[in-house]
Amino acid sequence: MFNSQKTAELCNKEKYILFIQWCKENGALISDEVQYPSAFGAQGYTGVSAKMNIPANKVIIAIPNKLIISHHKVLKSELSDMFKTHKQFFDDQITADAEFNCLALYIFYHKLQGDKSFWYPYLNVVEQHTMFEWRNRDLFNLQDQSLIDEFMYIQSEMDKSWYKFKGLMNKYPQYFGSLTEEQKDMFYWSNEFVMTRCFGWTLPSTSLVPMADMLNHSNTNPATYHLINRSIEQNGQPNNRYTLKRERIDLKLLELDFKVDPKYSIRNSQEAYIQTNKQLLVHEFEGQTSRDKINQINYNVLQLWKEKQAWELDFESSSQSEDNDTDSEDEDKVDKLSQIRKKELKILQEKNMKLDQQYTQKCQDIITSLIPKNAQYKQTQTNIQIKGKRTFEEDLEKDQDSSESSDDSEKDFDWYNDDDDQVYFCITTAGQIQQGEQIYTFYGRRNNRFLLLWYGFTMNNNKYNSFNLRLWLNPEPMAMNDQIYSKIIVTDIVNTSHLKLGQINGVPINQLSREIKLKGSKLQEDLIIYVRLFLMAYYIGQDANSILLTIPISIDFEIQVFDFTLKLLSYLAQRFKSPYQEDLNLNQNNLTCEEYFALNYRLGQKELILLQINHIMEALKLLRMLKQQPKLNIKEYFMQQSNSVEKIRALRYYIKYL
Known part of the structure; x- marks a missing residue:
C-alpha cells in the first residue's frame, strides 16, 4: 500500500533529487505519470508508483544506451586489460560466472572512486536489503534451518570470492589502490548490487539499467521492457531482425506518435x-x-x-506454471515419471488389470529404475556421519534472470550496437495501472526461497511459491510408528568431507534422496508416488502384486497411502516454532523489513503444507466413499459439494486415473 508520508520524506532526500537530475541530464525520459521515489507499506520500502491512471501498452520510462552498463561495454572499459589477462575469471567461454564477475568488479571499481565516478548518483541512491544484512535473530525468525544453512554456504562462498579477487585486484593498484579488509563490505555490496539488479533475458548481454531497476518484482500485472530503436521506429523500416513496436506500444515518451492497434489491448x-x-x-x-x-x-x-x-479443462492454478528455480533433477524426474506412466498404462491394457507374475516383474523393473540398488545405498548410509545440520545442494542454482520482454522472438540483436544513441531501454505497462498503485516489473517465476536468498525479499500470494521437501530413497525397513516420518525426511547435512560436488562418498545425493516441491492448488503427484513406493514394502493386501506407481489400482492401498501422507504433512506442519494462526495474527505494522519478510516466508511455507493437507483430506473422503460405493459417479460427487471448483481443480489429474 502506498505510504504518502514516507514518500514525502524520501522525495526531500538529496540523494534521490540528485539521482533523478543525473538521469535526465544524461538523456533518461521519465513520464510525468511516474512517481519515484515512492514508499510502500508500514516499513516504507522504496519503489515506483503511478501519479495518475496509466493505460496499458505505454512506455513510461526510457533509459538511453549511454546509461546502460552492459557486459559488452564493461569488457571495453578501463579494466579491459585485467579482463583479457585473467580469462579464467572473465571469459564466458571458460566460466559461467564471467558476466557476473566483470560487472561486480566494475561496480566495485567505481564504488571505490566515490563521488568522482560518473556513476556515483546511481550507486549512491541504491540501498541493499539482502540477507547479508540480516542479524542472527532475523535468520532464526525464518524457522527454516535448511534455508539458513544454504544462506551460510552462500556467505562462505562470498568470503572465498573476496580473498580470491582481492589478490587479483592488488596486482592492479592503478585501479584499486592497496586493498585491505576495510574494503570487504564494499566488495560484498558490489556483488549484491549486481546480484539483485541485473537484466539479462532478451538483451544482447547482462546489463544494469539505472532507474529501470528501481521497480520491484511482482507476478501480478508487471510492466515489461524492450530495447527500442527510435530511428527505426520513426522510419518504419526495420533493419535485420528488429521488430517494430509502434503498432503495439504507445511511444509518445520518445516523441513518436503512432496509432496503437486495438487488438493489442487484450493483454494475454x-x-x-x-x-x-x-x-x-x-x-x-x-x-x-x-x-x-x-x-x-x-x-x-x-x-x-x-x-x-x-x-x-484448463483450470488456472496457482501452481499450474512451474517456477524456474528448477534444475536438471526436476526435469529428469518429470520425464521419467511420464515414461513410467506410459509403461504402466500399457501393462493395464495388455492384461486388463489381471497382473500375473510376468507383469509383476515388469512393474518391479520400473520401480528399480527410480531408486538406487540397496547394496550401494546401504554402503553409503553406513559411511555417512550425521552432523545435526540440514541438507542443501552444494552446487547452488545459478541466477538465470527471467524478466520477460513481450517479444520473445527478438533474441538476435544484429541491429544493435553499444554506441547507438537512438537505442533506449523502455519500461512499458502491460495492463492499466491505477493512481497510487505500485509499478512492478517481473524478475522471473521465482519462489519465495529464491527471492529471499538472492534478492532479500518475499512476496504475498506468490503463485510460484513452493515448499522444498527432500526425502530419502529406499530407506531401511523400520517400524511403522510416529518416528518413521523423521527418518524418511532428509533433515541432516552430512559431514562436509563426505559431501563434495553434490556427492556423498562418490554417490550423487540425487540418487540417495528425492526433492519434492509442494505447490499451491493441486495435489502433489510426485509425493503420492513416493509414498506408494515406500509403502509397497508394508502392504499385505490380496492385490499387493497389482500395485503400480503412477496409477491408483487398489482402493485399500490408496487409503493407506493418503493416510500416511496426511500424517507426514502434519508432522511437517508441527515442526515450526510458532503456530500458523499465531503468525497470521501478528501486527505487521510494528515489524522491521527483515521481520516482515521472515514472517511472510514462514507463513507461505505453512500455507503450502496446509493446502496439501486439505487436498489429501478431500482425496481420502473420496476414496472412502468409493470403498462404500464402487460405482460412485465422481464428477457428480464433486459437483454437489461446496467449493467444488477448488476441489476439482486440485484433484483433477488424480481422479482421471481412478
Missing part, C-alpha cells in the same frame, strides 16, 4: 479466453480475478456438457 491469452467464452457464463464476474473467471467458466462447462471431465 487468459483474458482472450474469457472474451471468447462469455456465452458460457451464468454469473457476473465483477471484482473477480482472471483465475476466478476461468475456473468459473470451466465449472459451467462441466455443468452444461455432461460428457466433459475435469482433467480435460
Whole structure:
C-alpha cells in the first residue's frame, strides 16, 4: 500500500533529487505519470508508483544506451586489460560466472572512486536489503534451518570470492589502490548490487539499467521492457531482425506518435479466453480475478456438457506454471515419471488389470529404475556421519534472470550496437495501472526461497511459491510408528568431507534422496508416488502384486497411502516454532523489513503444507466413499459439494486415473 508520508520524506532526500537530475541530464525520459521515489507499506520500502491512471501498452520510462552498463561495454572499459589477462575469471567461454564477475568488479571499481565516478548518483541512491544484512535473530525468525544453512554456504562462498579477487585486484593498484579488509563490505555490496539488479533475458548481454531497476518484482500485472530503436521506429523500416513496436506500444515518451492497434489491448491469452467464452457464463464476474473467471467458466462447462471431465479443462492454478528455480533433477524426474506412466498404462491394457507374475516383474523393473540398488545405498548410509545440520545442494542454482520482454522472438540483436544513441531501454505497462498503485516489473517465476536468498525479499500470494521437501530413497525397513516420518525426511547435512560436488562418498545425493516441491492448488503427484513406493514394502493386501506407481489400482492401498501422507504433512506442519494462526495474527505494522519478510516466508511455507493437507483430506473422503460405493459417479460427487471448483481443480489429474 502506498505510504504518502514516507514518500514525502524520501522525495526531500538529496540523494534521490540528485539521482533523478543525473538521469535526465544524461538523456533518461521519465513520464510525468511516474512517481519515484515512492514508499510502500508500514516499513516504507522504496519503489515506483503511478501519479495518475496509466493505460496499458505505454512506455513510461526510457533509459538511453549511454546509461546502460552492459557486459559488452564493461569488457571495453578501463579494466579491459585485467579482463583479457585473467580469462579464467572473465571469459564466458571458460566460466559461467564471467558476466557476473566483470560487472561486480566494475561496480566495485567505481564504488571505490566515490563521488568522482560518473556513476556515483546511481550507486549512491541504491540501498541493499539482502540477507547479508540480516542479524542472527532475523535468520532464526525464518524457522527454516535448511534455508539458513544454504544462506551460510552462500556467505562462505562470498568470503572465498573476496580473498580470491582481492589478490587479483592488488596486482592492479592503478585501479584499486592497496586493498585491505576495510574494503570487504564494499566488495560484498558490489556483488549484491549486481546480484539483485541485473537484466539479462532478451538483451544482447547482462546489463544494469539505472532507474529501470528501481521497480520491484511482482507476478501480478508487471510492466515489461524492450530495447527500442527510435530511428527505426520513426522510419518504419526495420533493419535485420528488429521488430517494430509502434503498432503495439504507445511511444509518445520518445516523441513518436503512432496509432496503437486495438487488438493489442487484450493483454494475454487468459483474458482472450474469457472474451471468447462469455456465452458460457451464468454469473457476473465483477471484482473477480482472471483465475476466478476461468475456473468459473470451466465449472459451467462441466455443468452444461455432461460428457466433459475435469482433467480435460484448463483450470488456472496457482501452481499450474512451474517456477524456474528448477534444475536438471526436476526435469529428469518429470520425464521419467511420464515414461513410467506410459509403461504402466500399457501393462493395464495388455492384461486388463489381471497382473500375473510376468507383469509383476515388469512393474518391479520400473520401480528399480527410480531408486538406487540397496547394496550401494546401504554402503553409503553406513559411511555417512550425521552432523545435526540440514541438507542443501552444494552446487547452488545459478541466477538465470527471467524478466520477460513481450517479444520473445527478438533474441538476435544484429541491429544493435553499444554506441547507438537512438537505442533506449523502455519500461512499458502491460495492463492499466491505477493512481497510487505500485509499478512492478517481473524478475522471473521465482519462489519465495529464491527471492529471499538472492534478492532479500518475499512476496504475498506468490503463485510460484513452493515448499522444498527432500526425502530419502529406499530407506531401511523400520517400524511403522510416529518416528518413521523423521527418518524418511532428509533433515541432516552430512559431514562436509563426505559431501563434495553434490556427492556423498562418490554417490550423487540425487540418487540417495528425492526433492519434492509442494505447490499451491493441486495435489502433489510426485509425493503420492513416493509414498506408494515406500509403502509397497508394508502392504499385505490380496492385490499387493497389482500395485503400480503412477496409477491408483487398489482402493485399500490408496487409503493407506493418503493416510500416511496426511500424517507426514502434519508432522511437517508441527515442526515450526510458532503456530500458523499465531503468525497470521501478528501486527505487521510494528515489524522491521527483515521481520516482515521472515514472517511472510514462514507463513507461505505453512500455507503450502496446509493446502496439501486439505487436498489429501478431500482425496481420502473420496476414496472412502468409493470403498462404500464402487460405482460412485465422481464428477457428480464433486459437483454437489461446496467449493467444488477448488476441489476439482486440485484433484483433477488424480481422479482421471481412478
